[in-house]
Each structure stands twice: as C-alpha cells, then as structure tokens.
Amino acid sequence: MVSPSQRSGLGRLAAAVREVVLVVAVALVVSLVVKTFLLQAFFIPSGSMEQTLDVGDRIVVSKLTPGPFDLHRGDVVVFSDPGNWLPPAPQPDRGALAGALTFVGLLPQDSDEHLVKRIVGLPGDHVVCCDASGRLTVNDQPVDETAYLAQGVAPSEEAFDVTVPAGALWVMGDNRSDSADSREHHDAPFVPVDDVVGRVRAVVWPLPHWAWLETPSALEEVSGS
Incomplete structure (x- = not known):
C-alpha cells in the first residue's frame, strides 16, 4: 500500500518528468524553426575555401540571405549541388539519434549535398x-x-x-x-540563386578559428554591368 507521502513524492516526480519533456519538446521545436527559417550549422569537409575556412570548421549560415537581405559579390555562401558538381559518395550512417538531432538543427548538417564558395559574379x-x-x-574593373x-x-x-545569366x-x-x-563545370557553371541555402556569417568551432565573416570591399564595391 502506498502511503500519502509516497503518493506525493510520485506526483512531484511525475510533474518534474512532464516539465522536462515539455522543455525538451519546446527546445526541439524552436531549434527546428531556427534551422528552417533563420540559422543553420554546417561543417567544412574540404580545403577549397582555405585560407578563409579550414577543413573541420563548423560554420553558421544565415538563411535570411537571400530573402530579406540581398546577396552581394564577395559573400561566402552555402548552396545545394546545382547539378553533379559533387561526386557520388556513400551516405554516412550517423545513427538515428544523430540523424534526428541534425534534422532539428542541434548538430551541423553534413556537406555531402552542399558546397561552400565565394560569390564573384x-x-x-x-x-x-x-x-x-x-x-x-x-565588369571591366580589376579586383x-x-x-x-x-x-x-x-x-x-x-x-x-563569362557573363552571368539572370x-x-x-x-x-x-x-x-x-x-x-x-570554372570546372563547363556544362553547368552557374549556380541558381534559388539553390543558395544562405550566407556564411561565422566560424564557431573550433574556438581558435572563431571568426565573423565580412564581405570584402574589393568585390562589394564593383559597379554593376
């Protein structure tokens, strides 16, 4: 037979469990909303952006660009593969938990379907x-x-x-x-603006690499064609 004090303790434990579940659920929903509309984390798998981004860097991408904010020459952007730029690669098995955390934005996105480059044109x-x-x-101006x-x-x-199409x-x-x-993808050299996930705003890991990425003035100040 459960005494009144035991029932009270079980009630408090159940209330605490419900509160933890609610907090975790809210946190996951908020993280998913942030990933979908505001910010998303990626990691850098190659050295194509050195010296700006090193292999293994974790970056944060603003999904407000393009959108409320315009793209600019010189922006470093993450974009979906516009058409066979990436070689076929086996999909890593990260496990169900890691996959779920990646989906809601608590782990950085694998870069097997995305690339990161600098906008020149x-x-x-x-x-x-x-x-x-x-x-x-x-536009005939040296950079x-x-x-x-x-x-x-x-x-x-x-x-x-080249002249960049609309x-x-x-x-x-x-x-x-x-x-x-x-330069290398002669059949499909241009990246559709619609394929851009967002602009890289910062390197956040490892800590010694922490940096805020600004758009270089040399490209930003070029006049339009």
Whole structure:
C-alpha cells in the first residue's frame, strides 16, 4: 500500500518528468524553426575555401540571405549541388539519434549535398580572368583579392570570360588551385540563386578559428554591368 507521502513524492516526480519533456519538446521545436527559417550549422569537409575556412570548421549560415537581405559579390555562401558538381559518395550512417538531432538543427548538417564558395559574379556581371596584370576583373574593373586569397595564389590558372545569366551566380573557392567551382563545370557553371541555402556569417568551432565573416570591399564595391 502506498502511503500519502509516497503518493506525493510520485506526483512531484511525475510533474518534474512532464516539465522536462515539455522543455525538451519546446527546445526541439524552436531549434527546428531556427534551422528552417533563420540559422543553420554546417561543417567544412574540404580545403577549397582555405585560407578563409579550414577543413573541420563548423560554420553558421544565415538563411535570411537571400530573402530579406540581398546577396552581394564577395559573400561566402552555402548552396545545394546545382547539378553533379559533387561526386557520388556513400551516405554516412550517423545513427538515428544523430540523424534526428541534425534534422532539428542541434548538430551541423553534413556537406555531402552542399558546397561552400565565394560569390564573384552576380546576375548580369561580366567576369574575366585575367587582365594584363594577372587580375580578375568584374565588369571591366580589376579586383584586389589579397584580402581572402593566400599570398602568391593566382586568381585562376584557367582563363575564362563569362557573363552571368539572370537568376544565377558565378562562384569560386578561395583556394583557387584546389577548388572545383564554376570554372570546372563547363556544362553547368552557374549556380541558381534559388539553390543558395544562405550566407556564411561565422566560424564557431573550433574556438581558435572563431571568426565573423565580412564581405570584402574589393568585390562589394564593383559597379554593376
């Protein structure tokens, strides 16, 4: 027979359990809403964006760009594979719990279906590499890329002359000698704006790499075509 004091204790325990379940449920819903509409975490699997982003970095992406905020030249963005840019790869088995936490945004998204690059050309831009001084030009204006390219790295070893179509972007990795970007995918070099997940705002892990990513003025100040 359960005494009144035992019933009271069981009641308090049940109330505490219900409160914990409610708090966890609310936290998961909030996290899912944040991931869907505001922020999403990703990790960097390759060196195509060095020196800006290193392998293993955890980044936070703002999903308000594009949307309430416009994309700009120089923004670092995460986008869905626009069409066979990524080689087929086996899907890692992260387990049910890890998969659920990733779905609601509590773990960073795997990058097996996404890429991260820097916007060099917006719709209508004329992007050329290189001029007589070995510089990238956008709308006939030379761009100083020293803010994000490693010292001594050429803007591109491959010459190109493109005009970005409406609704699309020309993107390049900062590690130009090791980046499979718009230059390499001749059949589909442009990234539809609709495929952009968001703009990379910060590196949040590991702590020594913490950084807030600003848009470099060299590209942002280029005049439209």
